[in-house]
Amino acid sequence: MVLVILGLAGQLFAQDKLVTGKVTNSQDDSPLPGVTVSVKGSTQGTTTDSQGSFKISVPSGKSLIFSSVGFTQKTVQVGSQTTINVKLDENTSDLEEVVVTGLASSIKRSNAANAISVVKAEQLTGTTKPPYLDNAMQGKVVGANIVANSGAPGGGISVRLRGISSINLSTEPLYVIDGVIIDNSQFNTGAGSRAFSGATTTSNVSSQDQATNRVADINPADIESMEILKGPAAAAMYGTRANAGVIVITTKRGKAGETKINLSQDIGVAQAQRFLGSSNWNDKKIDTFFEGYGIGGYTAEDYKRLLKEANGRTWDYEKLFFGETPIITNTRLNISGGNDKTRFFISGGLNSEPGIMQRTGYGRRSIRLNLDQKFNDRISLGVSSNFINSNSSRSFTGNDNNGVAIGYNIAYIPNFIDLTQRPDGTYPVWGYTGQNPFEIRDKTDNLESTNRTLQSANLNIDIIRKENSLLKLNVVGGLDYFTNENEVYVPDYVAYQQQRANPGASRVSKSRALYSYLQSFLTYSWKVGKVDLQTQAGAVRNIRDFDLTWVQGEGLLPNQRNPLTGAVRVFDQFFQKTQEVAVDFNQEFNWNDKLIGRVGYRMDRSSLNGDNTKWYGFPRASLAINLTKFDFLNTDKINLLKPRFAFGQTGGVPAFGDIYSTLDATIIGGQLGSVTPTTVGNGGLAPERAQEIEAGVDVGLFGNRLNLELTFYNKTIFDFLNPYTLSPGSGVTSIKAFAVGDFENVGTEISLTGKVIEKKDLSLVTTLAFWNNKTTITRLTIPETFAGFGFGAFGRNRLRQGASPTAWYGTPNVNGQPTQYADAQPKYQMSLNTVLKWKNFDFSMLWHTSQGNHNSNLNQELRDEGGNTLDWMEDSDGDGIVNPLDGRLFGINASNNTSVFVQDASYIRLREIAVYYTVPKSFLQGAFGKVIKGAKLGISAQNPITITNYFGYDPESSNFGNRALGFGVDLTPYPSVKRTFFHLSLDF
Amino acid sequence: MNKYIKLATLGIGISLMSSCSLLEVDKILEPNNPTVESIESNATANQISQLGIGLQSTARNGIAAFYETSGSIGREIIRSASTDNRYFSEILGTVDIDPAGIFYGWYGSYNATRRRAELFIRSADNTNSITAAQKAGVRGFAKTIQAYAMLNCLNMLQSSGIRTSFTDLSAPGDLLKPGKFSDYAGGLAYCKTLIDEGNTALGQAGASFAFPMTAGWAGFNTPANFARFNRAIAARIAMYQKDWAGMNTALNQSFLNLSGPLSTGPVFTFSTTAGDLTNPLFQNRNTDGAPWVVQVRVVPEAEAGDTRIAAKMSRRNNPRASGNIAASEFEVFMYPSNTSPISIIRNEELVLMYAEAQLQTNNLVNAENALNIIRTSAGLRAYAGAKTAAALTDELLKQRRYSLFFEGHRWFDMRRYNRLGDLPKDLANHRVFAEMPRPQSEVDWDVRNP
Structure with missing residues (x-):
């Protein structure tokens, strides 16, 4: 008992004052445990308990700093107050962000000497849900x-x-x-x-x-x-x-506080951004194609026969292969919370x-x-x-x-x-590759x-x-x-x-x-x-x-x-x-x-x-x-x-x-x-x-x-x-x-x-x-x-x-x-x-x-070789030679070079x-x-x-x-x- | 300070102090393959064995490119490649040979063989796991292989020469300062030094090598009888040096046998085992990709009944033209399968060299007799031409042309006797090159490293 009194006397001698209070979340008024309460300009400090309450002795004229992970730091001048209740805002401001400066240190972004880009969760996945x-x-x-x-x-x-x-x-x-x-x-x-x-x-x-x-x-x-x-x-x-x-x-x-459970579900559809298209054929094009180029495994006669057999039907292979519109699903469950000692996510x-x-x-x-x-x-x-x-x-x-x-x-x-x-389950072989x-x-x-x-x-x-x-x-x-x-x-x-x-x-x-x-x-x-x-x-x-x-x-x-x-x-x-x-x-x-x-x-x-x-x-x-x-x-x-x-x-x-x-x-x-x-x-x-x-x-x-x-x-x-x-x-x-x-x-x-x-x-x-x-x-x-x-x-x-x-x-x-x-x-x-x-x-x-x-x-070169680009039969410079044979195809025209x-x-x-x-x-x-x-x-x-x-x-x-x-x-x-x-x- | 902090600080302090090695990085040995360092010093007897086998294996590299390029310029064959006409235009003289082009496959291979042989000698010298005699055996074998490879390389380049000195081969920095080029005479002298040093070492090598000799060296697989192969190569070098006396001496110490089978001699062997090589000169009959066809004058200029034509060439079903060059009816068919061996040097060549040495030292009868050994074996009657040195020289070159067809001789023979002008040109715009230009990469290197 004597010691306690002496201790109090010591504190009183330094003109310290006992301050109590409660820290809450400004959003829902829930108590915030585990908030660090420290005296500005010193290393004195304490943390709030599970009810968000704190008790600290403060030298006169000093301020208190309230800080907690995920919340904006707040400084309060104590003055004559003995009870201080504080509401902390959840952190969204860019200026209070910290950025790393060392392997075990960081700095307020407003003090950083480097242009460090910071991408927060909100920007990263807050808009849409890229998979990677x-x-x-x-x-x-x-x-x-x-x-x-x-x-x-x-x-x-x-x-x-x-x-x-x-x-x-x-x-x-x-x-x-x-x-x-x-x-x-x-x-x-x-x-x-x-x-x-x-x-x-x-x-x-x-x-x-x-x-x-x-x-x-x-x-x-x-x-x-x-x-x-x-x-x-x-x-x-x-x-x-x-x-x-x-x-x-x-x-x-x-974050300390009430346990939060978040369940989110995304349902989406994916589809190809674009198709390159495939041009139609006729006998004249087949002749031009085989005179100028042609591909292995087929002759012009083969193509003409197959074209006739198709009888006007066509197959859009890009759509047949890449035309699916599958359903994407993302499901996430987050549970987070904690108290003054323990936090979990x-x-x-x-x-x-x-x-x-x-x-x-x-x-x-x-x-x-x-x-x-x-x-x-x-x-x-x-x-x-x-x-x-x-x-x-x-x-x-x-x-x-x-x-x-x-x-x-x-x-x-x-x-x-x-x-x-x-x-019957068989696949017709395509003559060019045999596959x-x-x-x-x-x-x-x-x-x-x-x-x-x-x-x-x-x-x-x-x-x-x-x-x-x-x-x-x-x-x-x-x-x-x-x-x-x-x-x-x-x-x-x-x-x-x-x-x-x-x-x-x-x-x-x-x-x-x-x-x-x-x-x-x-x-x-x-x-x-x-x-x-x-x-x-x-x-x-x-x-x-x-x-x-x-x-x-x-x-x-x-x-x-x-x-x-x-x-x-x-x-x-x-x-x-x-x-x-x-x-x-x-x-x-x-x-x-x-x-x-x-x-x-x-x-x-x-x-x-x-x-x-x-x-x-x-x-x-x-x-x-x-x-x-x-x-x-x-x-x-x-x-x-x-x-x-x-x-x-x-x-x-x-x-x-x-x-x-x-x-x-x-x-x-x-x-x-x-x-x-x-x-x-x-x-x-x-x-x-x-x-x-x-x-x-x-x-x-x-x-x-x-x-x-x-x-x-x-x-x-x-x-x-x-x-x-x-x-x-x-x-x-x-x-x-x-x-x-x-x-x-x-x-x-x-x-x-x-x-x-x-x-x-x-x-x-x-x-x-x-x-x-x-x-x-x-x-x-x-x-x-x-x-x-x-x-x-x-x-x-x-x-x-x-x-x-x-x-x-x-x-x-x-x-x-x-x-x-x-x-x-x-x-x-x-x-x-x-x-x-x-x-x-x-x-x-x-x-x-x-x-x-x-x-x-x-891409264009391959389609040109196959005769399938949409502009295959076009002749942009009007010299009577179709575009691919006029310099777009590799090795076909002497003027053809890498610039193409x-x-x-x-x-x-x-x-x-x-x-x-x-x-x-x-x-x-x-x-x-x-x-x-x-x-x-x-x-x-x-x-x-x-x-x-x-x-x-x-x-x-x-x-x-x-x-x-x-x-x-x-x-x-x-x-x-x-x-x-x-x-x-x-x-x- | 509370007890947790004390305990934690103490614990971390102890763990840091007890492991000063935390700041050490181990020397990590290559975990996937043995390194060159492992054989540079204190190689085991087993490693020496494997290096010996390795050198026998890689000594095969380069032979196809060497035969193909020398055979093309020497107008023995044409590589009738569908997709690349340089094999029958550039190399036949339509344009200058591109020193950065496609005709230098042999160059890297033969130089790599020389380096590998050199590192083999070093490895043997820096170990106590084999005896002094066995070290001499390694030196004798390796130097002989070096001389064989570098002579081929030098003959391709002639006056352009070869690099005849190394800096320190095991330090990468020194690889940036390659040795200087010697001219043709200097290059030949270098090859002679190698082959003679090899011979001396073989004389000190005891009864057997420290490494296995593979099947191709049957009959040449001890230091004593390998020395006879060494002398055969020494005779080749002497021939190019026009040192007829030296050539005679070397031949006498080689496996020359005027009455024995002409096919005697070491061979490169091949197999289809994974990791092994197949015969790079084997070709199927009548292929259309890039066959080696026989130059059109070779068959007509042979004497009727020469069995060497049928033994080495085969008539194509479809004669093969190469660009504007007249179609060849014959193609090369010297190796029945892709595992057939390739002769390195054989008694047939030794007999021809003997004939030449006798001819050059004015023993015309001996020369004629030797040439008749060759003629007889080829199904021809004895020589009936003039018994003059000039006529016998013509006969010698003719017999060499057919006996050593497509084996890297014809071009050099015609050059030695200043007869390159006699080689047949397929087209008017063709030229016969006297030598390959020095590779562009070497020219560039000498500019940078004067």
Whole structure:
């Protein structure tokens, strides 16, 4: 008793005052437990209990800060009050967003020195429901070029931030979910190999498998926000894996308070965006076609006879194959809530996305549990757990040499030939390839199945808490484990297999990947005068372990799928192991929100480098000057004027295996021998190094009703790696990877947001964005060379000093050098996002345009070869020769060159449009009592309108998948779809 | 500080300290294949065996391109390719040969063989798992293979020469500084050095090799009898050097046998086993893709009854024209199946070399007798022409033309005797090239690495 009195006396001596109160949610007045209540300017604090109540002693003259995850922070001057009741608003304002600045630190966005794009859940999936994460980002990230490789179910999208970041290594950004790096590989399935579509002549790996990339597994609906660190200046703390930028994803977490249950259901329809059409035939056209060209397997007489037999009937093969309008369903159930100690978020999602071609489709099932526990006011632990099962059936599209790929072959089929299945179940063989595409659709499989688990844990401990300083320990660990199974199967009785030496082919691939990640950081926050300082140091370790096995059988026993029943069996087993560690130091300072800066240095080691013990250092520095915080610029008109500068370096580790020179196996006379290789590894490989200088200004005017973000950057990649062709006299053809030069990306990003109308029942917010990028090779130590994938004279990329590496090159050759054509990268992109809210209605719309991007387009060429383009018999220049024979067909006309095939693929696209209606609470209460607390209805569409002159299913296309070079080769992909949805969301 | 924090801090502190290796990255060994490093030092006896087999396997590479290109310019055959007319226009002289073009398949292969042989020698020298005699055996075998491969390479390029020195082959950076080119004489001297060093080493190699000799080397599979193959190649080199005395000496130490079967000699073997090669010179009869047809003068200029025509050529069902070039009635048919072996060098050539050495050293009778061995075996009567050196030289070249048809000799023979002008041209705008130009990539390399 004496002690208590003494204690009280002590407090009274310091003139502290006891304040009590209750914190509630402003929306529904429910109590908010777990809210941090702290005294401004000190580290004193407490949290509210399960009833939202708190009790704290406050020195006189101080203010209290109320903060809680998901709510806008509020500061209250205590004055003479002893009871303070506070209502917190759920967080929607952009300005209070935080963005990452270090591996264990973040900063208020208004203080950030980098142009970091943030995409919140509302923007990502709030309008319509794109099936894949990268898909959902399209048009929403200033400075990004996000392009779908094809419309095939299961995704396959490439994301390039601020131009390309490598020539030969991956140019896809690093994905970090809840602090843990995840895998975004593409796995080859063999679908493009010789036994299947024959797109490539190799029997093993194929560059033309039309594979998906694994970030498609992530359910976009689980995401709370995405921060896009577009270049080294912002991403430097991720070191050697961050050359292509980093996408930091935070998933949804529970909020303390009443348990909320949300059930939402989308029902939609998918259909092909467009068809290219197929022209009708007559005898005159047949004569012209066969005089000028013709295709194998048929003569003009055959065509005339078949045309006569058809007796005026035609078959529209595009519609017969790609004309399905399947029903898409998405079902989600979220349960979240918690108390002052524990918060939880549980979600389950079912996505079903059948394709616009029969027997194709995609499905995903995912469950997630995010749990946060406060052990006491100093220790907290957050755990995220996610399991995903996804399945796709993609059939065969893209390039082809066997009569297998659907789009490729229907480009050649004239509409008077009937290839539909006969009543007796047989498929008539099409003479040109000896195969019937309907048989491929109905009888073959190209299946993929993934089971994936993502786990992460995040531990925070306040080790030392003093009046003006805080020492924190943050440990993040996690793993990404998945198995990816592919099965490609063509039965023995399929026509083209019957012509092969060993009919019937099956390939079963199993990939297992384990990625584990651990980081540990100490953060010390302290104060010197008016300057807040934060010092951070820590270490990172990650391990990747990958195992790919496949078995292929050809010459299968009748009706057997197991490749081991094949007469010819091929196996492969491939292991890949990588270890990386890093140490990182970060120092931030903030002088009264006026000057905000940071410097940092990260050092990396990787087993992918030639020297596994060598540290590679990556510095960073940034400065933001918030002029509006200074007295000389203190007007009501200008709310924010913040010039900012940032610099950073990152690395790109060499590809696995490039440091090794491996012995090849050979056989002679039944004996196994070893031979030294003709392509050698480079034991001295170092990472590619990217350096970025970024400068910009953020402006907020008229009470922040008009916001402008303007950024310029120069991102240079030094010592990029390329195979090095050697003197053949040395007995070695090339070094697998060698540092051969530098290239730069220079660009501008502008984003202008206007809160045009801000009234109680009516608001209109419009964001207009513009961005461009130009890539130039600034140094090249090897002779000019073609690089990346492509189809020869239809357009290839080339390394030439002073030119863009993504420019197309081709015939005619002038002085032995191919001619340069336009670029695959867009000249600029723009987007316009509008959100209109009127009473209970929300209307939103996103337009996006990409201008000046050029594809190597073979769609028209193939249809011209087949005689099926709509303008086939037209003669634009009036010289008596029909268009295709007048220079559009490859090799037909001497004047014909690559310029015919490098085509402008600019487009304007309505990416998303939606209108939602929130059912009034009064109505719900009347109708359902207290059972249903909220309800929202809506309709939306994804990609409903595309305006383009481009000849193809979609100006976004890449036959070779995600590559730095060789993207934009468009060869009869699976047509892209547009989706229309009806949405219903209920809160219980 | 409460107990949770103390415990947690303590725990994390201990785990960090107990694992300083947290900041270490293991040296990850290539998990999928053995690396070159694994054989560069301390190779096991088994690895040495496998390298020996490997070199025997890859020594086969390049032979088809070598025979095809030299046979085309030497007017023995025409590759009548449907899809690429360069095989019967450019190579026959309608335009200059494109030094970056399609006719250099042999160049990379033979240089790769040389490098592989060199690394084999190094591997053997840097291990204690085999005896000194076995190391000498590796050196003797590998140098002999190098000499065989580089002589073929050099003859194609003649005055353009070959690179006769290496920088350090195992350091990639040094691969950027390839050795210099030697001229033809220098190249021949280089080949002679290789073959003689090989011979010396074989003399120190004991009774057997440290690696298995595959079936094609039957009769040449010990250091002692492999040395007789070495001397056969040495005789070839001496022939190109016009060192007739040296040629005689080498022949005497080779497997030359004036009374034995002409077919004796090592061969490259082939099989359809997965991972093995099939005979790259085998062709089915009467194909229309890209057959090797016989140049139109070859058959008419043979003596009546020469059995070598029927043994090596086959009459096509449909004579095959190549562009504007008159149709060939015959096509090459030297190998009955795709697993038939290809001769590397055989007694028949040694007898012809013996004849030439005797002729050049004015032993005309010996020369005539040797030529008659060849004639008899080809079903022809004994030589009845003038017994002068000039006439016998004509006869020698004729017998070489048919005995060594499409085996990489005719072009060089005519060049050695300054008779390229006598080679038949199919069309007026054709030329007979004296040599292949230096590959463009090598020219570029020397510009960059002067």
